[in-house]
Amino acid sequence: DADVTQTPRNRITKTGKRIMLECSQTKGHDRMYWYRQDPGLGLRLIYYSFDVKDINKGEISDGYSVSRQAQAKFSLSLESAIPNQTALYFCATSDQQRGDEQYFGPGTRLTVT
């Protein structure tokens, strides 16, 4: 099945460490997204990308960076992790040619101690 995968699924790290979350998709979609979800705050957009040459900041990009290594791969980095970056992180994909429906990966639970 065409899918969106994320690694790792769970990660505990210490304050100040650099960490990378990876996302891959086999849906053939052109757009990819990174969101974080905190209790009571809903999904908030961190970064989004139309293709490998197009990277855009979302509403909460400070403290994060991304890389679109290929059409199917989109990585999120926390350069120096801090405790308030503890959250559930989701990668998502969409494609205008396929109704703009957005599909989510299984998520990464990140804890920064």
Added chain:
Amino acid sequence: QKEVEQNSGPLSVPEGAIASLNCTYSDRVSQSFFWYRQYSGKSPELIMSIYSNGDKEDGRFTAQLNKASQYVSLLIRDSQPSDSATYLCAVKELGTYKYIFGTGTRLKVLA
């Protein structure tokens, strides 16, 4: 600031009843609307998309869109305990490929 509003709930309905979930949005030019189901600790799962005024049915689910009132709803017929989850409403911004999500309505179906 474009917004999508949902009642946080919980909305409790008995098994077999119809659950009605509502969502309002602020950007009147929006054209694409989506409903997701999210179980605790899991990722959002797309239930339905709707783009035109009126009703769209898929199995036990019916999405309703009224662009004049800036209102979109989701009806779940014959609700089952397995439908207990948080339901997220999402609106795609016109002219961009960004989506605005509501904070979700928690549904509890009582056996």
